[in-house]
Amino acid sequence: xxxxxxxxxxxxxxxxxxxxxxxxxxxxxxxxxxxxxxxxxxxxxxxxxxxxxxxxxxxxxxxxxxxxxxxxxxxxxxxxxxxxxxxxxxxxxxxxxxxxxxxxxxxxxxxxxxxxxxxxxxxxxxxxxxxxxxxxxxxxxxxxxxxxxxxxxxxxxxxxxxxxxxxxxxxxxxxxxxxxxxxxxxxxxxxxxxxxxxxxxxxxxxxxxxxxxxxxxxxxxxxxxxxxxxxxxxxxxxxxxxxxxxxxxxxxxxxxxxxxxxxxxxxxxxxxxxxxxxxxxxxxxxxxxxxxxxxxxxxxxxxxxxxxxxxxxxxxxxxxxxxxxxxxxxxxxxxxxxxxxxxxxxxxxxxxxxxxxxxxxxxxxxxxxxxxxxxxxxxxxxxxxxxxxxxxxxxxxxxxxxxxxxxxxxxxxxxxxxxxxxxxxxxxxxxxxxxxxxxxxxxxxxxxxxxxxxxxxxxxxxxxxxxxxxxxxxxxxxxxxxxxxxxxxxxxxxxxxxxxxxxxxxxx
Amino acid sequence: xxxxxxxxxxxxxxxxxxxxxxxxxxxxxxxxxxxxxxxxxxxxxxxxxxxxxxxxxxxxxxxxxxxxxxxxxxxxxxxxxxxxxxxxxxxxxxxxxxxxxxxxxxxxxxxxxxxxxxxxxxxxxxxxxxxxxxxxxxxxxxxxxxxxxxxxxxxxxxxxxxxxxxxxxxxxxxxxxxxxxxxxxxxxxxxxxxxxxxxxxxxxxxxxxxxxxxxxxxxxxxxxxxxxxxxxxxxxxxxxxxxxxxxxxxxxxxxxxxxxxxxxxxxxxxxxxxxxxxxxxxxxxxxxxxxxxxxxxxxxxxxxxxxxxxxxxxxxxxxxxxxxxxxxxxxxxxxxxxxxxx
Numbered sequence: 001x002x003x004x005x006x007x008x009x010x011x012x013x014x015x016x017x018x019x020x021x022x023x024x025x026x027x028x029x030x031x032x033x034x035x036x037x038x039x040x041x042x043x044x045x046x047x048x049x050x051x052x053x054x055x056x057x058x059x060x061x062x063x064x065x066x067x068x069x070x071x072x073x074x075x076x077x078x079x080x081x082x083x084x085x086x087x088x089x090x091x092x093x094x095x096x097x098x099x100x101x102x103x104x105x106x107x108x109x110x111x112x113x114x115x116x117x118x119x120x121x122x123x124x125x126x127x128x129x130x131x132x133x134x135x136x137x138x139x140x141x142x143x144x145x146x147x148x149x150x151x152x153x154x155x156x157x158x159x160x161x162x163x164x165x166x167x168x169x170x171x172x173x174x175x176x177x178x179x180x181x182x183x184x185x186x187x188x189x190x191x192x193x194x195x196x197x198x199x200x201x202x203x204x205x206x207x208x209x210x211x212x213x214x215x216x217x218x219x220x221x222x223x224x225x226x227x228x229x230x231x232x233x234x235x236x237x238x239x240x241x242x243x244x245x246x247x248x249x250x251x252x253x254x255x256x257x258x259x260x261x262x263x264x265x266x267x268x269x270x271x272x273x274x275x276x277x278x279x280x281x282x283x284x285x286x287x288x289x290x291x292x293x294x295x296x297x298x299x300x301x302x303x304x305x306x307x308x309x310x311x312x313x314x315x316x317x318x319x320x321x322x323x324x325x326x327x328x329x330x331x332x333x334x335x336x337x338x339x340x341x342x343x344x345x346x347x348x349x350x351x352x353x354x355x356x357x358x359x360x361x362x363x364x365x366x367x368x369x370x371x372x373x374x375x376x377x378x379x380x381x382x383x384x385x386x387x388x389x390x391x392x393x394x395x396x397x398x399x400x401x402x403x404x405x406x407x408x409x410x411x412x413x414x415x416x417x418x419x420x421x422x423x424x425x426x427x428x429x430x431x432x433x434x435x436x437x438x439x440x441x442x443x444x445x446x447x448x449x450x451x452x453x454x455x456x457x458x459x460x461x462x463x464x465x466x467x468x469x470x471x472x473x474x475x476x477x478x479x480x481x482x483x484x485x486x487x488x489x490x491x492x493x494x495x496x497x498x499x500x501x502x503x504x505x506x507x508x
Numbered sequence: 509x510x511x512x513x514x515x516x517x518x519x520x521x522x523x524x525x526x527x528x529x530x531x532x533x534x535x536x537x538x539x540x541x542x543x544x545x546x547x548x549x550x551x552x553x554x555x556x557x558x559x560x561x562x563x564x565x566x567x568x569x570x571x572x573x574x575x576x577x578x579x580x581x582x583x584x585x586x587x588x589x590x591x592x593x594x595x596x597x598x599x600x601x602x603x604x605x606x607x608x609x610x611x612x613x614x615x616x617x618x619x620x621x622x623x624x625x626x627x628x629x630x631x632x633x634x635x636x637x638x639x640x641x642x643x644x645x646x647x648x649x650x651x652x653x654x655x656x657x658x659x660x661x662x663x664x665x666x667x668x669x670x671x672x673x674x675x676x677x678x679x680x681x682x683x684x685x686x687x688x689x690x691x692x693x694x695x696x697x698x699x700x701x702x703x704x705x706x707x708x709x710x711x712x713x714x715x716x717x718x719x720x721x722x723x724x725x726x727x728x729x730x731x732x733x734x735x736x737x738x739x740x741x742x743x744x745x746x747x748x749x750x751x752x753x754x755x756x757x758x759x760x761x762x763x764x765x766x767x768x769x770x771x772x773x774x775x776x777x778x779x780x781x782x783x784x785x786x787x788x789x790x791x792x793x794x795x796x797x798x799x800x801x802x803x804x805x806x807x808x809x810x811x812x813x814x815x816x817x818x819x820x821x822x823x824x825x826x827x828x829x830x831x832x833x834x835x836x837x838x839x840x841x842x843x844x845x846x847x848x849x850x
Contacts, residue, residue: 303738329740343738346731348798357728358739360721368719411739 053085054078082162131180264309284465402433596797606777609762614680614772622684635759642755680772691767731798
């Protein structure tokens with residue numbers, strides 16, 4: 001099936017402080033092949049493709065491109081050779097138009113003057129090719145996340161690459177856009193382009209890919225043809241565990257209504273929604289990007305601009321308009337943001353200071369901080385969370401993602417909290433830390449805390465929640481309980497009334 | 509005990525990294541020192557060696573004592589600057605604030621009776637005016653979330669102008685002799701008064717920054733304001749207090765400097781914004797906020813003042829000294845960037 005290896009890597013190794021991101025990984029891509037890379041967050045997928053795209057230099061290993069060893073010096077060098085990548089973090093300049101972005105760094109000019117009309121025509125062609133419904137003259141800040149992603153893909157395809165790397169391209173796309181993208185991939189494949197396709201959506205893998213390489217904890221587990229491969233085997237390869245080991249068995253929720261949300265709304269982002277959550281209950285909030293699930297979480301903590309409505313915690317009424325983190329914390333609700341590094345932690349400060357930041361008042365005696373008690377509390381939290389922290393006075397930025405996440409959770413535990421709102425709790429962390437956190441969430445609920453899990457991770461939604469709310473474009477689409485929490489139902493509501501990606505993928 | 513454990517673990521880490529990286533061991537070690545204490549230890553060493561060799565008087569006890577008293581004035585304002593820098597801001601108005609304090613103190617001083625009460629009134633007036641400047645800085649920065657750079661730059665112009673208007677552009681003379689005798693050259697329990705004032709300022713600000721909730725909040729706000737807000741930290745109030753405290757300290761510094769020069773000077777402190785930032789950054793305070801401590805800044809200030817003294821002793825002109833101060837600030841900023849690269 002694979003005619004000739006277009007790209008081959010051997011024993012590729014990359015280290016980061018405190019972490020081996022890639023450990024002697026082999027990989028091969030044929031011309032006209034779509035090769036999927038599958039793995040949990042933190043498995044090394046992004047590191048591998050970043051090396052192939054020239055943004056990281058590997059510490060060990062070799063790369064052959066069209067039969068010759070190459071040392072990729074930079075992204076620019078890689079793209080000159082014909083290797084182009086589209087990452088999750090986009091590289092568009094928001095203040096510029098789509099066409100200016102498409103030609104950034106390769107503007108066409110004559111006699112020092114830009115050939116604007118010609119660039120606009122070519123931009124329009126490139127956008128049509130990826131099925132992006134945007135004008136070349138649109139400013140990028142005006143586009144949705146999905147449209148931006150398509151522009152980025154158009155930018156890559158415009159260069160007629162030999163190898164195209166797509167890093168979770170459908171994460172931000174609507175189902176229509178995703179379908180266009182699949183068509184594009186297939187037409188590129190027919191022209192002999194090799195495509196490396198990173199995903200953790202198994203459906204996409206089955207409908208598109210020829211082969212799949214599974215990575216776990218920086219190592220290559222296996223490379224197999226997709227045809228005839230069982231899903232359960234893939235999941236076991238990915239996680240290194242049987243499925244049943246990952247998610248704990250939940251304790252039944254209580255009867256007392258802990259949180260009552262009454263017509264909570266964010267004009268333009270979230271339509272009015274009302275629901276209740278009981279003590280000991282884990283409520284999942286699912287939806288795609290832009291579904292309003294993140295706005296819901298942030299509203300509950302009083303950090304979403306424009307949010308209105310009322311929340312009752314144990315019967316105490318709180319006007320969301322007037323709420324802020326201080327008030328919500330004093331009412332016993334804590335929110336842990338998805339963006340750990342940007343919003344959750346103060347990276348330049350030691351672990352201990354991060355842990356106690358929201359609970360400092362309890363360590364103050366006569367205006368002076370009681371650092372001994374503070375340290376004891378920090379150590380206690382760290383051992384409770386099984387976080388691998390060598391030195392609590394060390395800067396937090398050097399810890400692994402999973403440990404950082406545990407510290408962030410620890411922040412929520414430092415004070416009396418009855419309601420936990422987690423957003424993307426396990427994003428970007430390794431399986432071990434994930435399993436720890438899952439058990440931890442289960443225990444929190446079993447002891448009577450209320451947990452609201454806002455998550456894009458389908459596994460979490462399906463297996464760690466008593467009840468699930470599914471949102472789509474700012475509207476509550478469905479409330480699922482018990483045996484109704486099934487992948488097909490959740491996915492169906494993910495995409496609203498429209499045909500969902502799974503059905504589409506199967507019909508191809 | 510705990511501290512020594514920490515050192516051991518770091519050394520072993522260095523050892524590990526050294527063994528792994530081979531040739532990179534030196535640069536890792538260098539980076540460790542740099543990230544702990546900035547470039548200052550190296551510069552201090554160079555300073556002592558160079559001037560000690562070139563000019564024996566530099567290390568004479570009498571000279572060291574005199575210069576240590578001179579250093580007080582830069583130290584206090586550098587501490588003020590450091591508090592604002594840690595909170596993630598800047599205060600460029602410190603120099604103009606010192607000038608206005610000086611003029612106000614001088615104006616009050618020549619108007620009141622030359623006794624204890626009169627002196628206290630004059631000092632209070634001076635400190636009050638700097639405190640108000642700090643409050644305005646803090647209010648504008650925290651309420652409207654505008655750039656502290658521009659806010660305090662504008663305040664610098666306002667305070668400078670006010671000082672020149674109030675004084676008519678000429679210094680205010682005829683102070684009662686007791687004012688300078690007390691605050692500039694006086695002793696209490698055989699200790700020079702400037703040292704006592706600096707010691708008190710350092711004690712209070714150390715407790716504030718390292719042992720109080722506000723200090724912890726300022727580090728958090730400077731390190732990551734969003735995370736601080738989401739942790740329930742009152743970001744705006746904390747920022748306001750940073751500038752307010754800086755204002756009070758600047759006022760104290762202004763009064764002390766006025767006593768030293770013996771007149772109300774509308775042009776006092778022109779070089780202070782730059783020098784105080786240079787002292788703080790040399791001492792390892794990050795320009796991006798959330799990092800550094802007061803003692804680094806104090807050492808930085810000592811370094812700058814001793815450097816100036818050394819250059820004076822070997823007759824380097826003050827014009828050249830300005831160039832040197834600027835160069836040092838650039839070196840410090842580059843070192844800051846290199847050690848805290850994210």
